[in-house]
Amino acid sequence: MKAEAKTTIAKLAAALITSTALCTAALAEEVKIGMVVTLSGPPAALGQQIVDGFQLALDQNDGKLGGQDVTLIVEDDELKPDVALLKAKSLVERDEVDFVVGTVFSNMLQAIFKPVIQSDTFLISPNAGPSTFAGKNCNPYFFVTSYQNNQNAEVSGMIANEEGFEKVVLMVPNYQAGRDNVAGYKQTFKGTVADEIFTPLGHQDFSSELAQISTSGANALFTFMPGGMGVRLVKQFEAAGLGDSIEFTSVFTTDETTLPGQQDAAVGFLSAGAWAPDMKNDANQAFVSAFEEKYGYVPGSYAAQSYDTANLIASALEKTGGDMSDKDATRAALEAADFTSVRGSFAFSNNHYPVQDFHLLEVAKRDDGKFWTTAKRTVVTDYADSFHAECKM
Amino acid sequence: MSLTLLLIQCLNGLQYGTLLFLIAAGLTLVFGVMGFINLAHGVQYMVGAYLVFAFHQLTGSFAAAVVLSLAAALLLGLLLEYFIFRHLYGRDHLSQVLATFGIIIFLNELAKVIFGPGTLTIEPPEFLAGSIQLTEQLRYPVYRFVTILAGLAVAALLYITVTRTRVGMLIRAGATTPEMVSALGVNVKKLFMIVFGVGAMLAGFAGVIAAPIFAIEPGMGDNILIIAFVVIIIGGIGSIRGVFLAALMVGLFDTLGRTLLTEGLELVFPPSFSNQVGPALASMLIYILMAAILVVRPQGLLPAKGAA
Numbered sequence: 001m002k003a004e005a006k007t008t009i010a011k012l013a014a015a016l017i018t019s020t021a022l023c024t025a026a027l028a029e030e031v032k033i034g035m036v037v038t039l040s041g042p043p044a045a046l047g048q049q050i051v052d053g054f055q056l057a058l059d060q061n062d063g064k065l066g067g068q069d070v071t072l073i074v075e076d077d078e079l080k081p082d083v084a085l086l087k088a089k090s091l092v093e094r095d096e097v098d099f100v101v102g103t104v105f106s107n108m109l110q111a112i113f114k115p116v117i118q119s120d121t122f123l124i125s126p127n128a129g130p131s132t133f134a135g136k137n138c139n140p141y142f143f144v145t146s147y148q149n150n151q152n153a154e155v156s157g158m159i160a161n162e163e164g165f166e167k168v169v170l171m172v173p174n175y176q177a178g179r180d181n182v183a184g185y186k187q188t189f190k191g192t193v194a195d196e197i198f199t200p201l202g203h204q205d206f207s208s209e210l211a212q213i214s215t216s217g218a219n220a221l222f223t224f225m226p227g228g229m230g231v232r233l234v235k236q237f238e239a240a241g242l243g244d245s246i247e248f249t250s251v252f253t254t255d256e257t258t259l260p261g262q263q264d265a266a267v268g269f270l271s272a273g274a275w276a277p278d279m280k281n282d283a284n285q286a287f288v289s290a291f292e293e294k295y296g297y298v299p300g301s302y303a304a305q306s307y308d309t310a311n312l313i314a315s316a317l318e319k320t321g322g323d324m325s326d327k328d329a330t331r332a333a334l335e336a337a338d339f340t341s342v343r344g345s346f347a348f349s350n351n352h353y354p355v356q357d358f359h360l361l362e363v364a365k366r367d368d369g370k371f372w373t374t375a376k377r378t379v380v381t382d383y384a385d386s387f388h389a390e391c392k393m
Numbered sequence: 394m395s396l397t398l399l400l401i402q403c404l405n406g407l408q409y410g411t412l413l414f415l416i417a418a419g420l421t422l423v424f425g426v427m428g429f430i431n432l433a434h435g436v437q438y439m440v441g442a443y444l445v446f447a448f449h450q451l452t453g454s455f456a457a458a459v460v461l462s463l464a465a466a467l468l469l470g471l472l473l474e475y476f477i478f479r480h481l482y483g484r485d486h487l488s489q490v491l492a493t494f495g496i497i498i499f500l501n502e503l504a505k506v507i508f509g510p511g512t513l514t515i516e517p518p519e520f521l522a523g524s525i526q527l528t529e530q531l532r533y534p535v536y537r538f539v540t541i542l543a544g545l546a547v548a549a550l551l552y553i554t555v556t557r558t559r560v561g562m563l564i565r566a567g568a569t570t571p572e573m574v575s576a577l578g579v580n581v582k583k584l585f586m587i588v589f590g591v592g593a594m595l596a597g598f599a600g601v602i603a604a605p606i607f608a609i610e611p612g613m614g615d616n617i618l619i620i621a622f623v624v625i626i627i628g629g630i631g632s633i634r635g636v637f638l639a640a641l642m643v644g645l646f647d648t649l650g651r652t653l654l655t656e657g658l659e660l661v662f663p664p665s666f667s668n669q670v671g672p673a674l675a676s677m678l679i680y681i682l683m684a685a686i687l688v689v690r691p692q693g694l695l696p697a698k699g700a701a
Contacts, residue, residue: 040505041510041611041612042510042610042611044505045511048510174673174676196668198668198671199651202616204607204616205409205606207648208402208406208648208652209651209652211398211402211405211531211652214528214530215395215528228512228608228610228613231512231514231608232608235606235608236606239524239532239534239536240533240534241524241530241531241532242531245530257511258512260511261512261514263514
């Protein structure tokens with residue numbers, strides 16, 4: 001009896017050891033990617049674009065990136081820093097993911113940055129690009145595939161100079177990103193700022209601000225009103241008849257996430273960005289048509305940046321053969337950015353933020369009745385952010 | 394600031410005030426008459442906006458959409474009352490807050506499931522789509538004038554109903570001594586159901602009116618609910634006259650405050666400081682107003698006589 005029991009235990013132990021060994025072998029072949037984006041509340045549309053863009057890249061390669069099987073775990077940060085932190089921690093500690101992709105909003109990124117970086121996991125932001133991690137706090141484990149937050153506003157200032165806007169009113173929501181955009185704009189704009197208006201976040205009725213703008217004597221408005229705020233502002237701007245005398249320029253206000261609501265009211269409005277769905281390169285045209293066919297809506301920059309993020313990871317996995325144990329090799333492969341971006345030119349600066357071209361974008365109505373932004377001309381080429389010199393990487 | 398701009402801002406404030414009145418009127422009826430805290434009032438405002446969008450898509454006519462939305466908002470209010478709120482009248486305020494908060498979460502998510510998370514818009518009807526030239530550059534949409542008129546009409550109608558009709562008398566009596574009214578053979582349950590239905594319909598109507606000006610999105614009623622509570626507290630809970638006065642005050646204060654405060658500060662302080670402090674202070678202004686009024690008149694400006 002005793003001997004029998006002993007052999008059973010031995011067998012069991014042997015079985016356990018083999019199964020664990022099998023498990024680790026299986027894990028090594030499969031790459032785990034965790035995603036933290038906002039999927040609830042009014043900004044859910046932005047997070048959804050990021051999920052859809054990433055999923056499209058996966059589906060186009062039979063669920064693989066760079067030849068490796070990929071498991072994608074999507075988490076909703078609910079636009080609450082504590083929730084974002086919890087979700088990121090569980091991705092890193094429980095699921096032991098190899099990459100974390102996130103977030104939509106800069107304040108969510110601040111929340112998840114530490115726990116992800118401290119576990120030596122690569123964190124790649126497909127949208128948020130705060131100045132905080134671009135300068136002296138840059139990190140070897142942190143990459144941004146979108147832009148640095150100030151850049152779009154800086155380019156808008158350049159556009160105003162080129163288009164000859166002499167007097168401009170700046171209007172933004174009263175929070176960090178709003179004030180960053182004002183600072184970025186003033187850094188490059190050479191004309192006079194007629195007025196600076198700070199509205200509450202989620203502002204409903206712009207009638208009093210529009211009255212203020214109309215009497216300011218400005219010939220252009222620069223604004224940053226993402227999501228529903230942008231829809232309301234554009235509609236009310238149009239209804240107040242300001243379109244005839246004042247040029248509407250913006251960032252993240254008239255894009256593919258808000259155009260289905262703004263429709264004809266936004267046609268002809270100008271903005272600045274690194275990507276537009278009509279950009280002529282082959283990779284982009286293939287991406288946009290595949291995206292529209294699969295999801296039935298026009299992708300915005302969020303989806304494009306997320307698609308690029310997936311392809312960046314694919315290029316890195318291809319180089320390392322899916323070996324995630326050598327972090328330095330993976331980092332070097334990511335830094336090379338050896339993939340075809342839908343934006344055309346794309347490279348990483350020393351701080352792991354992108355160096356890319358920025359364009360003047362204009363809203364247009366397509367022949368099929370849908371609305372999108374079109375790239376009119378390139379404003380600045382290979383534009384790096386203004387913080388990278390402070391980064392010691 | 395020029396006189397023209399000041400007058401335009403007063404007009405904007407008036408328009409915002411009448412919209413606030415439409416939302417707060419239903420809330421004050423339910424809160425004042427029935428002593429019931431209905432946090433779901435804001436979400437019923439959102440439902441009104443989504444209903445008019447959906448019916449406009451179905452019928453293609455704005456007028457038909459408005460009528461159908463009002464009927465649907467009333468029906469929804471009655472259903473909510475029958476299945477949920479009726480069982481909470483006798484409970485304490487915490488239970489009411491919890492239950493109605495649950496309804497907020499449920500309906501917000503439902504709107505997202507049905508209509509998607511994006512922001513929707515609806516055009517005002519053709520004959521109201523024009524605008525009036527106010528200054529050389531600024532036009533004022535006719536639709537915004539119509540919202541002022543609609544607000545004034547609803548205010549007059551409500552006031553007459555509550556003070557001059559039999560139903561209004563019963564509502565006032567039911568609020569003070571429900572047992573006595575019940576003993577006299579009046580069906581108080583039915584009376585409360587009517588009040589609640591009307592309250593829900595008013596919230597829905599506000600949503601319908603607001604939909605073409607403000608965009609439609611999940612959670613659009615959450616912030617406006619807080620302001621509606623401020624309005625009914627300033628006005629005196631349960632009082633139609635009070636809520637009307639308070640809504641106009643809050644509308645004007647908020648609108649003028651946002652423009653005048655920063656400019657006013659600039660006269661005394663450097664622009665960078667006033668740009669930081671002005672907007673923050675402006676968004677606090679209506680709460681400061683509420684606190685100030687509560688210090689002087691804790692019962693509100695025009696409290697309803699004998700209301701709970």
